[in-house]
Amino acid sequence: MVREGAPIRVFTIDDYDPIRQHVAKLVSEQPDMVWVGEAASVADAQVKLLATDADVILVDARLPDGSGIGLTEWIHQRWPERAILILTGSIDEEVVYQGVIKGANGFLFKQARGREILAAIRQLATGHVVFDPQLAPRLLTRLRTLAASEEAYRGRDSYRQRISQIYHGLADLATLSAIDDMFQKLVELARGVTDARYAAFAVLNPDESIAQFITAGLDREAARHLGSLPRGRGLLGEVIRTRRPLRVDDIRSHHASAGWPAGHPSMTSFLGVPLIFQNQVVGHLYVTDKYDPPFTEEDEELLGFLASLAAVLIHNARLSRDVEHLAIVEERQRIGMNLHDGTLQAIYAVLLGLDTVLEELPEGMEPIADTINQLAERLKETTEDIRRYILDLKSDQLPFPQAVDRLLRQLHLDTIAHVHTADTSYSELPGETLEHLLRILQESLSNIARHAQATRVDITWRRIGQDFQLVIEDDGIGFDPDIPSPPGHHGRQHLLERAERIRGQLLIHSRPHEGTCIELIAPFSRSLSRS
Template sequence: MGECDRDELREVSEAVLAVTAHLSVREVLQTIVSAARRLLGAQYAALGIPDGNGSFREFLADGLTAEQWRRIGPIPRQHGLLGAMLHDPDPVRVADIRRHPSFEGWPSGHPEMVDFLGVPIVDGADILGELFLANKQGGSFDADDEELLKLLAAHAAIAIVNARLYERSRELSIVEERQRIARELHDAVTQKLFSLRLTADAALTLIARDPARAAAELDVVRRLAAEATAELKSIVVGLGPVDLAGDGLAAALRRQIELLERVQEARVSLAMDPVPRLPAASEEAAYRVAQEALHNALRHAAATRITVELRRTPKGVTLTVADDGRGFSTAGRQGRLGLISMHERARAVGGRLLIRSAPGEGTTVTMEVPVA
């Protein structure tokens, strides 16, 4: 086996192993796209996953410069050959893409492409996306190239299916948790509140003609109210993030970011130092602050990039969530409910919250949490 063959096998192995590594699905797919371009000697490679609305939820490319990306503009729509491949399970291999019946041209800033090889990413009868190459260096794409690209597309399908299964398992967990809470509310709290109301009604009817019995009934009201409060507290404790109890704040944040990477268009990244375990209340507060900051960035700030950092400091741990969204003027905005909640969570565990933002300049939320 030649040195070149060994290099190709190593690159295929790296691409395959990336599917099972602890990477986000976007990183796995980018690894496969880059490996496909290098292995098959193409100038350009790309992978698209449709969004169900005529465009692409993910569109990754390799071989393009930042300037070329800028000239191309927005993510392409599902038209022409890209759209046709999402409805046909057969590979497409042509010497000149411009002569294919489905070709409809490209934007003015798009690089010139001639020979083309594309394969669908399939799971059974479902087409999940497409992987394609253009401009073979030193020749044209052949049957061997097609077989290798189909292999890499199969591994891309594994990554996509795994991501969808993970998301469905999370959704099922949420549904199950809601059902559990509903059962507990019905079995415990609802019944106690019903008894409390009946007892209060009885006390009201007795207060004029039998004050002693009315007082006894009010004692029962007090006891039932205390029991209902205790039941509610126990249920609220059960609502805490499940990930925190076992693996800690760092692992919970990592899972949250991986989930957002799968379901959001914005790029969300995580950088962490090895951090010590914090008291349970501190980890819960930090996790909830991170959730609130991420929610604000994704839902209100229209951010395209969000960075979450968890750093060790001499006195404890610092959590930072920074986005490139529209930002806002902090003057007079500290009274917003979400901001109040984050400040209160930080103060409750002896920490401090800082918010930096300005219109058009994004937002940075920093929470400092002491170890002790």
């Protein structure tokens, strides 16, 4: 691992001149790197490396006078602290597997772009493991063969047992469809592989604040007592800030330790690694309280492998969410356009026809004229309902605070409403959960506008551990919740049904002349079941 602030010293071993020249030019143009040499063969490399200090060594998998894998083993035996990146031109699981066994810290295809090579060098220099995504399945194939072999199970050491544990855990993870279930499985796997009492996995917002926090080792009640999400201070903040793995035998003795909030279990040993994708920190994975301390370099290496996988999962989850949101927006635009250009225009035509009929009615037909007028009024009300529905479709395309503001303006409550959304974790809610949340809010505010006679409305959003809470409170005339709703009034039932769909609990507190409070508590992630 490179000392902080020092340039990364890079050495390349490849028998193809253009590749060596290309990497040399790339490295020389970087302010945080320095080019220290090159070699075109195994023999040439062994001579030059004995006289050269290098932090990251790029090795061709196949060299004219020997194997790049064999050279990797020679380098690793003499300088285990030097990071080795193997460049390969083909997908061969045996090459990948042997490279890992002999000491390689990463693999890339030779056709990797310059920015990918530079990103890999920087990650290796800070202690990370780098694998081209296309090579990971090949490694898993080789691990599957190893795990299936009866001979491999006999007499293998702890490291191989843990590699097998990772393989079986990843095989289970591949059967899951919900990203939150994958995150939960990954953090449980990290805890088991490192023999730790606790583990946690954080997904970061673009500003590096924590958006999602998943734990293992804590029961649901203990997780609730943690209160709000961590703020990225203490050792967690140190991992994010330095972008390096961190191993600590005694948390309290470390200079970055910030202690624990009320309700947090006491912890001693700590191992944390950042999740980096395309040179951006997207999260962090950490384990605490190893049963047989301390955490080892082997633990760090295995946790780093899981962290690399977790970073890819986060990136793919965000891409999937963006695609899903775009599809929803496009479908709503289509529905709104069809309603406006089709249904509304048809109703307008009927209204014009009714006006024509009224003008042509002879005298003495007043009862029929009254009926026609009543029908016209109902059609006008229907057009207003459709217009509101179109606006509602547009509201769901807005961020949560703007959608709330639009609902308040539509219902003429904006002058008496106070919205409290300092906690911005609503931005990470799954699209379906957010839709139900807005519908619950709309139904509640509609009831206030029609019935409450309120002079103040307070809307509060907050996150509590793994759950979120939405509170809608007014100072209106209130009602008795024990009295059944009148026939044709299904508002309360709709609220309860929507809360149930997101596995939440909805509570209604009200008394005549004392206002009403509607409280929704639901799991932030749809995959978490409520007790």
